Amino acid sequence: MPCFSLTSLLLVAEEAAAAAETAESTGLLNMDRLPLLGVAVFFVLAVVFWISVARSGGQIKVREIAGLKAIEEAVGRATEMGRSVLFVPGIQDVSEIQTIAGITVLSKVAKTAAEYDAKVEVPVARTLVMVTARETVQEAFLAAGRPDAYNEDLIYYVTDEQFGYVAYLSGMMVREEPAACIYMGCFYAESLILAETGNSIGAIQVAGTAMPAQLPFFVAACDYTLIGEEFYAASAYLSESPAELGSLKGQDLAKVLAFGLIGLGALLATATQFVPSLQGAFDFFTGTLLG
Amino acid sequence: MNHATRRGNATFGVLLVLIGVAIAILNAVAFHPGAGTQWTKRTEHVHTLEDGSEVRWTEHEAVSVREGREMAALEENAAPLFSRTAGLWGAAILTLCIFSFLLGDNPLYKAAEAIVVGASAAYWMVIGFWETIVPNLFAGLFPDWTRANFLPKLSAEASVDLLLLIPLALSVLLLLRLAPKIGWISRWPTAFIIGVFCGLRFISSLEADFLSQIGPTIKPLVVMGEDGFDLESSFSNIVLVLGTMACLVYFFFSVEHKGAVGKVARSGIWMLMITFGAAFGYTVMGRIALLAGRFEFLFDDWLWLIDPKDAHPAQAFLQTIAPMLT
Amino acid sequence: MMKRTIPMLLAMAAGIVMILAYFFPPLTPLQDKTTVWFNILAAVAFILGGGNLLKVHLKKVSDRREGWAYSMITLAAFVGVLAIGLFKIGVNPLDEFPAQRMAGDFRAEGSGFWYVYEYVFAPLTATIFSMLAFYVASAAFRAFRAKNLEAILLLGTAFVILLGRTAAGVFLTDFLPEEGILANFRLENLTVWIMNNPVTAGNRAIMIGIALGTASVSLKILLGVDRSYLGGGD
């Protein structure tokens, strides 16, 4: 199965590149987007390359992320105390990638919980998230060999309204006092209401989001926070599957590209300050290459 | 928290609301007679239909108390409306119920929470029905029927859009979730949707947040102004360019944060912390403004203690409390 | 096969078409179409969500579990608002089409749904939102402690911005000249400098990271590497 999908994507990339050549004159291809196509192809190739390296047995080392260890500890502690774990997958629908990343973390949390026999409660703000999360958690319990322990009623819909959802969650936290609160997904203003309420009941709190405006509140009020890209990397770390770790290496390669472009560009810009004739080269670099 | 303190908290919260309502009633009777009253201007609509029957209704338009009284004095059709006055009092009391949670969980907060959950879930469902299903699904599949029943303004040329059978089919598959045996089939529509958005976001994130963030970061590290070396701009640019690069290093996953990399990553964290501190400071502003907005609602619209919008009779707050103090 | 492979292929195909639509103008309208389809699907999904809400609360009421009275309130609010909205209770017809009562604007001033918005929905949500003013205060008191350099930078910046964004900032550094190099240290100017440089640097790096993370998660799903959205994986 994986082989098939890899080749299919490579085919697409090739197809796109081939089409780019032929379509120039016909106007089928949007020429303004060529630099973007370049970046996209670079990224796809980088990720695919490292995934195949990882699959064929190459060792991939990754640095530690403190927040991830904390998740398992949190579930463990909840079991010891005989209390539940609250998992909040954000307030957006499955059309948001952060929600999907949150659900992949949920599948790992559910697996751990199934092993420890802990109770994970997942109130959600969107019906489609509820549907998807139920599938995920059910499979996770199956994978952990505890299909009987799965309880569909613990994953339920509250309301689509942001603040209605928050009102429900804060009330519930104060009444049920979960031992651990895990927030993984797309958050807006509710981040601090949740984190402060969680803090007032003494729960261990781990958060992960890619909303830059909300990160400060999670950083200030939670025990551990996965910042932006770390949050997306979480599922790869937790799965420990070589393919997923390979994708991280691919991401790093793209960061090296960004790093290099900025560094090179800045040097070129500095040189232009002294040798004005370089302006043309600089304009080409920022204007054409970077779109 | 033990049971006794919890009950203590609950009492606090309930007391806050009860005292607030008692003061409001006293205020509306003694200090600002009629506080919270809502006025409307009325317009009668009468239409005779083709079959000769008559349809009539009254349209209400909100006006401030001051405007309403002026209109009434000119014998225009304006008067207080009980249902809206009651609504405003209800809204104010619900506001207090929510605030009471700050003192501790209590029955009044629980009631307000139950109302907001039930009402808001239904609210979005109604919006979804009238603003998505009717104009996007019904109007595309059954234009004539939709025009006759819900959307008379729908263009007469609107034709049937058979492509809409796709979301309809997906919806049916999704609803099969309710059938226990073949519930798994609901994975198809969700998988389709997830695939669509993965495709969309894959590209848009690379464009909007990758490429477009790199371009503006490219700046000269040494800036030569008209009178030679420009220290201020150079310093700013160095912070910007090197700061961005250091933060990028922090996000590397495949390199341990040790040695030189560790040092750079550490300075990346410093940048991130400054960023978070600034965002925190800025957001505080917005949050306080929101709270000020709610307090103005209570003091101005409900209690008439202040009158910044020239909307109703009001005495300055100090004049109001002076008789209580003496 | 039907449970796993087909949905996975469906996701892959859909995603790849969307990527291509970006580069090939003839396919571009598909992007908007699928967004509309998603909205329809999400709106239909309300039936499942609403059904679940009814189920949860009816069960609570019938079992007489703790707090069942509040479940009754939720149910009443839910059913009431749904009826008011779907049957357009209190909605006046449009002047152009007086015979069609169901054609009236369900959000128009004075309609039943307008009452719900004006006196229940808006005040409740705005009040919950405004509680953040209290939570930022308690978070600042508890969490902003100068434990290490990182924390000092965080709280120091917050400090400068909090002061620099009110008259207090102007007042505190009024002794500094308005021109020249020292002017940069006036709190209102320092605020702007911080926003333009270190904060921009931090935000840019975060955005770049997020872009790569988003792209990577999407790609893993399109490649079939990550299948946890279908319920677990390998």
Added chain:
Amino acid sequence: MYEFLRDLDRRVIFSLMALAVAVPILLQITPPEKATPIVRDAFETIEALEEGDRVYMAFDFDPASAGELQPMATAFVRHACEKKLKIYFTALWPVGPQFIKNAERDVISRDFPEMVYGENYVDLGFKTGNEGVIKLVANDLRTQYPQDARGTPIDDIPMMAGVASIRDFDVIMNVSAGYPGTKEWVQYAVASAPNDIKLVAGCTGVQAPLLYPYYPQQMSGLLAAIKGAAEYESLVLGKYGRENEPGMYQEGLRRMAPQLSGHILMVGLIFVGNLVYFMARKRGEA
């Protein structure tokens, strides 16, 4: 004292915050404001326009952020009216039209009754499509808006003559609470014609850090949060203020009093919090 502060109940902090915000509101204090350069630039951009110039007034916000943004919207409209500019209202958020109606009712018909609909101002209404709409109006406005919000074909609206795309406007005045908003206007409208059109924006505090980088190149001025609104109001009132100015035009200024006391409280709390922390360290408790 130390024990009291260490074990300080959250409810004490909550009460302090409630007092810090409520008391200035009740006493109706209005502190003076001095405009910062970024707001002054926004004001001067509008001041530099001539009578009859066109402004594209984009209201992209909702009631949840109206507390911060309504004062900006009011001040923008008032300023444009005082300058006798032609105003074209639009909205990309479904609830935006409500604020256009408010502006018409509260500012234009009350204080500028001489302004005629269709000649001095027009309401183009709400349009779905988010940044897609911006991309399209950047090249062709007339196909996007075949008629105004009242259903009148735009060919019949006198002030629409000679308007083909966003380039025909002199300034975009945008009030934005998020997506789609100022960022999209910069990326798709200003970027399409950097020399033809200027952008002046007002945004919420949460967005401000992300928008600062666009000033002054892509954006001529920015009103950040309620503070920006208050500064702009002070500039407008300073130039056009009359006696017995209605309270509506000082909403932002009025909100600065609770803002000031709230911020001072926050700074005090951070300070006391650290005092407690250092005392605890000294006693070996932390």
